[in-house]
Amino acid sequence: MSVIEDNIREIRENIAEAAVKSGRNPSEIQLMAVTKTVDDDRILRAIEAGVDIMGENYIQEAKRKIEKMNVDVKWHMIGHLQSNKAKYAVRLFDMVHSVDRMGLAVEIDKRSAVAGRVTDILVEVNVSGEESKNGISLDEAPDLIRQISLLDNLSVRGLMTMPPWFDDPEDARPYFVTLRELRDRIVAEGIKDVEMRELSMGMSGDYRIAVEEGATIVRIGTAIFGARV
Ligand SMILES: *Cc1c(COP(=O)(O)O)cnc(C)c1O
DSSP states (O other), rough: OOOHHHHHHHHHHHHHHHHHHHHOGHHHHHEEEEEOOOOHHHHHHHHEEEEEEEESSSSSHHHHHHHOOOOOSSSEOOOOOGGGGGHHHHHHHHEEEOSSSSSHHHHHHHHHHHTTOOOOEEEEEOOOOEEOOOOTTTTTHHHHHHHHOOOOTTTEEEEEOOOOOSSGGGHHHHHHHHHHHHHHHHHHHHHTTEEEEEOOOOOOOTTTHHTTTOOOOOESHHHHHOOOO
16 A cells, blocks of 8 residues: 555545534545646556546646646646636646636637637635735625626636645634635526536645535645655
8 A cells, every 4th residue: 555545545534524524425525636746656646546636736747747647537727827828728627726817717718719618617716815825806706707707618616715824724714714605605696607516725734624614626735645846
């Protein structure tokens, strides 16, 4: 049994425990392995252990891995995306978690139309308002979502966030709660063509808390693969 397999089994147990604790069904939560800087062999270990969503931050790195590895998994873009890279994002990824401005949405929509597909996206929200963070502000998010909903070749599936880093993961809870409440407000609006199923939140340090607060996709790197080099 490899370390990676062990780690994944433990994470799945923790996810299930957090789900049950908060009255959720563990099957509602998908585990993403965040594979930035992780080499192909170790990614294969995670796939063998049953993980079927890989998260990448950089187009170049993702392109190389996706084309070379040719594995039957889903690849999600979780890093900051420049509009001029939208073409590659559409071609490479099953979902883009990091849409945080209209210019980028328009570009992904245009490239999706050319490719004859509809691209699933999440809207990234900067809940903390920290300047160093990507994401649309809480205040502006509903309007961005209304505008994106008018684009034919994008499908809004939910929201993504990254809270500030805390020593005590319990401190991240209010940020997860705020994202869930934003999701609920948008659902209540009933915007046509907007589905708010996904809450992409929770990383190695705080995924248990995120699951307790409604996460449907947790994005985990270090706790699966060890510290990044
Ligand atoms: C790197 C990264 C993660 C994973 O972080 P870990 O702490 O290693 O689990 C999750 N989400 C995003 C957006 C990332 O960039």
